[in-house]
Structures are given as structure tokens and as C-alpha cells.
Amino acid sequence: MTDSSARALLDAIVDIAADLRQSVVLRRLAEHARTLTEAGHAVLAVLDPGDQLVDVVQSGTPARYDASADLPAGAGTVSASIPMRDELSARLSVTAKPGGFTAQDECVLAELTRAAAVAIRNAQVHDQAVQRERWREASHQVTSALLVGEDSGTTLHAIAERAREVARASAGAVALPSETDPGTLVFEVLAATDPQYQRLAGATVPAEGTATGVAYTSGRPVVVRQYGGHVVAQQAGSARQMPTTIKELDSAVAAPMIVGSETLGVLLVARFHDKMPFTDTEVDLVRDFAMHAALAVEFARAEGDRRRLAVFEDRDRIARDLHDLVIQRLFAIGLGLEGLSRTSKDPGLAEKVTGFVRDLDRTIRDVRNSIFSLQEPAESHGVRSDLLRLAQDSAPMLGFEPRVSFDGPLDAAVRGPVRSDLIASVREALSNVARHADASSAAVEVTVDRGGRQLTLSVIDDGIGLPEEVPDGAGLVNLRRRAERWHGTLAVRPRTAGGTKLRWTAVLEGRP
Numbered sequence: 344m345t346d347s348s349a350r351a352l353l354d355a356i357v358d359i360a361a362d363l364r365q366s367v368v369l370r371r372l373a374e375h376a377r378t379l380t381e382a383g384h385a386v387l388a389v390l391d392p393g394d395q396l397v398d399v400v401q402s403g404t405p406a407r408y409d410a411s412a413d414l415p416a417g418a419g420t421v422s423a424s425i426p427m428r429d430e431l432s433a434r435l436s437v438t439a440k441p442g443g444f445t446a447q448d449e450c451v452l453a454e455l456t457r458a459a460a461v462a463i464r465n466a467q468v469h470d471q472a473v474q475r476e477r478w479r480e481a482s483h484q485v486t487s488a489l490l491v492g493e494d495s496g497t498t499l500h501a502i503a504e505r506a507r508e509v510a511r512a513s514a515g516a517v518a519l520p521s522e523t524d525p526g527t528l529v530f531e532v533l534a535a536t537d538p539q540y541q542r543l544a545g546a547t548v549p550a551e552g553t554a555t556g557v558a559y560t561s562g563r564p565v566v567v568r569q570y571g572g573h574v575v576a577q578q579a580g581s582a583r584q585m586p587t588t589i590k591e592l593d594s595a596v597a598a599p600m601i602v603g604s605e606t607l608g609v610l611l612v613a614r615f616h617d618k619m620p621f622t623d624t625e626v627d628l629v630r631d632f633a634m635h636a637a638l639a640v641e642f643a644r645a646e647g648d649r650r651r652l653a654v655f656e657d658r659d660r661i662a663r664d665l666h667d668l669v670i671q672r673l674f675a676i677g678l679g680l681e682g683l684s685r686t687s688k689d690p691g692l693a694e695k696v697t698g699f700v701r702d703l704d705r706t707i708r709d710v711r712n713s714i715f716s717l718q719e720p721a722e723s724h725g726v727r728s729d730l731l732r733l734a735q736d737s738a739p740m741l742g743f744e745p746r747v748s749f750d751g752p753l754d755a756a757v758r759g760p761v762r763s764d765l766i767a768s769v770r771e772a773l774s775n776v777a778r779h780a781d782a783s784s785a786a787v788e789v790t791v792d793r794g795g796r797q798l799t800l801s802v803i804d805d806g807i808g809l810p811e812e813v814p815d816g817a818g819l820v821n822l823r824r825r826a827e828r829w830h831g832t833l834a835v836r837p838r839t840a841g842g843t844k845l846r847w848t849a850v851l852e853g854r855p
Contacts, residue, residue, distance in 0.1 A: 351379060352451055360462040363469040366400075369433075372459045373402040376437055379455065380421070380448040383439030388414050389619065392430045398619040403439075421449050423456040428467045429622040471624050474509070478628045481505040482635040496532070498643045502610065502636045504534040510621075510629060512612040513592060514540055517600075517636075518548070518555050519608040526550045528559060528609065539586035543574075546583055553577060555609045558597035562606055564630045566621060570595035570613050594620030598630045600637035607637050670710055677703040708748055725754040726762050730789060733769055740777045743784060751791030756851050757798060764825040764849070765789070765800060771822055772802040772845050780806025780843060791851070798831075798849040805842040809835065822847060 355375035359368055369387055377385035384403035391397050399408055408414055415438040416422070425433040435456055437444070485501050499517045507515030514535040521527040526549060533544045550556035554573070558565040567573065571592030575585060595613035599606050610633040614620065621629070677700050684696035730747055738744040757765060769787060776785050782804035790799045822845075823833045829849030838844050 356458040365466040377402040382437035598633035745785040756795035782806030800847040802845040
């Protein structure tokens with residue numbers, strides 16, 4: 344080796360070691376290998392323990408190789424291997440030199456790779472230290488978001504987004520167990536640079552046979568390649584529209600979010616094919632972050648429970664005040680008015696007072712319904728709570744929240760299929776009001792007689808009323824069929840004060 348060649352080799356080694364970023368070290372190694380050997384092209388291939396290609400760095404124009412191409416080998420090519428951390432290795436190859444390579448070229452390449460191996464290991468150690476610091480900072484940011492009072496939904500988004508950024512991933516997501524379908528996980532939030540991936544939010548996967556499910560049930564991280572293809576195959580039976588680039592997702596890590604002995608969910612990060620797959624060290628970092636994230640989720644859940652408890656305590660206090668003070672006073676006023684009507688010798692005045700008493704009775708019934716809704720636990724599944732939630736859910740469709748009132752032993756008498764038909768009938772009736780009535784208010788009255796034999800639903804609106812000929816559309820047909828199923832009736836009539844009244848009944852005694 345000549346003095347000039349040795350000097351050029353030394354300069355190249357110094358330049359390669361001058362930067363601690365692994366990507367820069369690999370790029371400079373490929374460039375100097377091509378320049379020192381006067382090759383037309385240099386390829387630095389990073390391989391996993393199974394000699395599978397995980398990354399390619401090239402020097403020369405044009406770039407000739409990618410993750411799916413065969414790397415240069417055989418005559419006209421000189422190669423040297425470089426050991427790396429995380430069970431990876433690299434193979435540096437130079438090719439396309441006019442006149443062929445000499446023994447000196449092979450010697451230069453061997454010396455260059457021997458010296459570069461130290462620089463690569465140092466760069467890997469530096470990259471890992473930087474990555475650990477970034478993951479630690481991400482954990483602190485998630486914790487800080489909780490301390491300023493962020494809700495659980497915002498916390499989940501922060502976890503997914505920070506995991507995606509720090510892992511240098513293309514997508515990040517958090518999957519939680521479904522509340523209604525045991526054995527199923529739901530991707531509650533999803534973070535990606537491409538907005539198309541928001542379509543996957545709400546997607547479900549089984550707890551068996553999927554990377555996410557296995558991570559959840561086993562409590563251990565799961566690493567998978569060609570993740571996008573697995574997603575497409577698993578979601579093939581759903582109507583969900585897949586992002587156009589979904590098949591390009593390759594390396595993915597699913598890490599369980601564990602607090603104590605409970606697995607709360609799964610954190611998932613995935614990379615496109617053009618990025619280096621996750622190393623063992625990166626998998627460990629994702630796992631550690633998932634554990635910190637689980638603590639954040641548990642903290643958010645506990646904080647949410649504390650706030651709900653405070654609300655329930657306030658609601659319970661308000662309900663007691665309404666029951667002990669307001670209702671008693673209204674009842675006393677009603678009794679006084681009723682006594683006054685009996686002593687009045689003016690029939691017109693007595694009739695007016697009687698009307699006021701009826702209004703007070705309705706007011707007392709409405710206040711009792713309000714007390715019930717205040718005391719009803721959020722997780723309650725009684726028919727009364729179902730009807731109250733249905734009224735709240737229909738508000739955006741109607742433009743207002745309908746008033747709901749009850750009378751009689753609903754929760755005791757209305758169960759099973761008849762309860763489902765009642766809820767469906769209320770939903771259908773309110774939908775008809777929203778579509779046709781042009782109403783500004785509506786009332787839903789549900790009663791069961793004291794013997795628990797007859798169920799009556801009335802839906803009253805103040806809209807434009809009925810046309811001269813009422814079209815027997817699909818909505819009314821469904822309502823009538825549900826009534827007939829329970830030996831009941833359906834009647835839709837105009838109101839003298841304007842609007843429409845729908846009356847739907849079902850016989851509870853001796854029901855099929």
C-alpha cells in the first residue's frame with residue numbers, strides 16, 4: 344500500500360468515526376469504500392441473525408439495490424463482513440470497477456471495515472443512549488399531561504403519538520379490551536402521519552391469533568414482520584376501508600400495558616418497509632414505555648373515577664333535597680288547592696283549581712323522574728336508564744332533548760324481548776318526529792299499570808301534525824308489528840293543540 348493510499352485510508356477512518364450517528368457512519372463508510380477502491384458502486388447491507396436484509400446503504404449513481412433485490416456477489420465484487428450489536432451484522436460490497444479489483448483494493452476494504460466496526464459499535468451505543476433518553480422524556484410528557492388534568496382519551500392519544508415519534512415509527516396505536524365483546528380488543532386511538540390511518544380507529548381484533556391479542560394475553564412483547572399484510576387479512580371481513588399504504592407496514596411491536604397483575608391494553612408501533620426493522624434493544628424500550636404508559640392510563644382512570652364520585656355525591660345531595668323539600672312542598676300545595684276547590688261555590692274557579700292540581704301532579708311526577716335519573720348509576724341497565732340515555736342520544740337528531748316520564752313498575756315488569764321492542768319503538772318514534780314533524784319539543788311517556796299487565800308508550804310532539812292521508816311507511820309498519828307481537832295496538836292521531844300523538848301498547852300478562 345502506497346503512502347498516499349495509506350493517508351487516504353487514514354483520513355477516511357477519521358471521517359467515519361467523527362460522527363456518532365449510526366446512519367451517518369454507515370453512509371460515510373459506503374462512500375469511502377467506493378472512493379478508495381475506485382468502484383462504480385458500494386452497498387452496505389445490514390442483516391439480521393437469519394441473514395435477512397433489514398437495511399441498505401448505497402453509494403453510487405443510480406441506487407441499484409433495495410430490500411427486495413439480490414445484493415452484489417460473485418466475480419467483479421469484493422465484500423467484507425462487519426459485526427454489529429443487537430445480533431445484527433453488515434456486509435460491505437464494492438462492485439463495477441473498470442478493469443477489476445486488485446489485491447490492494449481487497450486489503451483497503453478489509454482495513455476500512457475493521458476500523459469502521461469500532462465506529463459502528465460506538466454509534467450504536469450512542470444511538471441507544473439517545474433513544475433511552477427520548478423514551479424517558481416521552482414518559483415524563485405523558486405524566487405531565489395527566490398532572491394538568493387531561494382526560495383518559497387525551498392521554499391515550501398522547502401515548503400513541505409520542506410512541507410513534509420516539510420509536511421513529513410510521514404508526515402508533517393503543518388497543519384496549521372491548522367492554523361489550525369479551526375476547527376482543529379495540530384500537531381506541533391511532534396516530535400516524537397519514538390521515539388515512541384514522542380510518543382504523545375503532546377497528547377490532549380477536550385476542551387469539553393476532554400480534555396484539557397475543558401480547559395482551561401473554562403479557563410479553565410480540566414482534567412481527569409484514570404487519571400490514573396481516574392487518575389486511577384480518578380486516579378482510581369488515582366494511583372498513585383500508586389506507587392505500589397499509590400493505591407497506593412491515594416491522595411492528597405490540598407491547599402489553601401492565602399494571603401489577605392486570606393488563607390494561609396493548610401499545611403498538613409499526614414501520615414502513617423503507618425503515619430499519621425494530622431491534623431487540625428498541626423492543627425493550629417500547630416495552631418499558633408501555634409499562635409507564637399503563638401507569639398513566641391507570642392514574643387517568645382513577646382520576647376519572649374520583650371526579651365521577653364527586654359528581655354522584657352532588658347528584659345524590661340534589662336528589663335528596665328535591666325529594667325531601669321540593670316534592671313535599673308541591674304535594675302540600677296540591678292538597679291545599681284540592682281542598683280549596685271543594686269549598687269554592689264558583690264552578691269555573693273550581694275547574695281552574697282542579698287543572699292546577701293536575702299540573703302539580705304532573706310536575707311531581709317529572710321531578711320524581713329527575714330524582715331517579717340523578718340517582719341512577721352510570722352503569723345501570725334498567726329500562727328507565729335506557730330510555731333516559733335514548734332521549735339524550737336523540738337530542739342531536741331532534742335539535743332538542745325530549746322530555747321523558749315514567750309511571751308504574753317498569754323495571755320489574757318490562758324485561759327481555761318486550762323491553763327490546765319498547766326501546767326500538769321509542770327510537771323509531773323519535774326518528775319519525777325528527778324526519779317529519781318539524782317540532783320544537785316532544786315528550787315520551789311510558790307507563791305500566793299497577794298490576795303489571797299493560798305497557799303503554801306515548802310520544803307527543805308539537806310539530807306540523809299529520810297529513811290527510813298518513814303514509815304507512817316502513818317505520819309505522821315496524822311499530823305496528825312490534826305492538827302486534829305483544830297483542831297490543833298502534834294509533835297515530837293529530838292533537839287538537841297541534842302536533843301528533845303516537846300511542847303504542849303491549850300486553851305483559853301471558854306474553855309469549
